[in-house]
Amino acid sequence: MNATDVVVCGAGITPFGRSEASGRQLAVRAVRAALADAGITWSRVEAAFGGSEAAGNADTLVAELGLTGLPFVNVRNGCATGGSALVCAVEAIRSGAAEVVVAVGFDRHPRGAFDPLPAAWGLDEAYGTDGLMVTTQFFAMKIQRYMHDHGITARTLALVAQKAYANGARNPNAWRREPLGADEILASGMVSDPLTRYMFCSPGQGAVALVLCSREAARRTAGVPVVLRAAVARTRRFGSFEVFSPWAPAGTPTSVSRDTARAAFEEAGLGPGDIDVCQLQDTESGAEVMHMAECGFCADGEQERLIASGRTAIDGTLPVNTDGGCIANGEPIGASGLRQVHEIVQQLRGRGGDRQVPGRPRAGFTHVYGAPGVSACTVLTR
């Protein structure tokens, strides 16, 4: 337990998917929505942290939000951008540097797979020219081995995507809102074996902002508070198997997600068994399957039975990706981590609408994962 609790007092989100709006415009809308949710004005904000991967610098948002002179730090940390912004906000509050802090994540990507340049990732040019700088390859190879080792079937991968689209259909901000059946998902065309087209998320656009406060400052806001018990971001350790790796050591691989989730639970003083609803990185169906185990929610291989029996559905015992996850919302890299937190905040407030988890959930968990082996996790309670 920490001496200073950090409280989420406001949460704002834009629709995900494609529109004419720029990433910065979406970010401004999300921040204003979060401020309105907290019932405060921008002038009350004492510090801000945020970023995007491909849609510009967050600190330039002061032009639209107000030139109050506050410190605004740009965060650019791949898929952990939102999570890292949250960690910074938490530290600012716990240190006493600020009492009211905004964290914002936004992005807008062109159509098609990401096209990272090898040099930016510390790799030889050949990995780009020969066609190996493709994130979908990694996810396919990781789940291919996992299925071999732990008896996960292709049908389970399809059921994960089916659930994502079913949940997305209940989420007015989701990009993909048409339910799709497992057979259709399996028949949608192989992209990178064993993953088919409808098992993947697509790069997209969207923005999310949160207003975070100390307990004391939270009393002076109108938002329904949710306690952020832990926010942790990590990089990979030796022995893990991650995106954009020219090689990996032999043996049973670990992962940065495993480390990050464990650290987040430790910081929160809670365990996976305490969690009522969670959001796990689902770049594609296989990622959700593997992250269930890596984050501590089941043993390797148990997913086959848990998913088939509906345990990860909204009305199951461990609802996963209740807002449709990346598969139904797309992947605006800078925004995804905070989208997950936004969804948990709504679930814990009982404001999940058509996708509300029954039984008044008390604790939630979020997890993002990305290249080249970064992860961020949070634990929230009401």
Added chain:
Amino acid sequence: MAGARPAAAGADEGLRGSRCPGCGVAAYPAVPDCPRCGGPAAPVALSGTGTLWTWTVQRFAPKAPPYAVPADGFRPFLVGYVELPEGVRVLAVLDGVRPEDAVIGMPLDLTAGAGVPRARRARRPDPAEVTG
């Protein structure tokens, strides 16, 4: 050809990695310091034969750049990690292996050439496979 290659000095050579004399960890491409203990690593020639640890098919043309589309156009290709006896799994393009023939554990020859490592079906059965 643009850029220095990670390990290759010419076509069809064995891979050159590094190995830590302290903890025994091998790495590819060669690195000056052990990625596990941080101690100095020494250059080592890696085995030319290993087994397929995992694989997939790149069925769509990657974005160009950085991808250099072959002169005769894009064709789907296999990619996988080949595990070598030194305890290294090396990312490689799999030449001449069809998706329906790819099996985890199959023996493969691994070579460095121009570009990333390339693997193809082992010319001789892997002794470990025969006895195992």
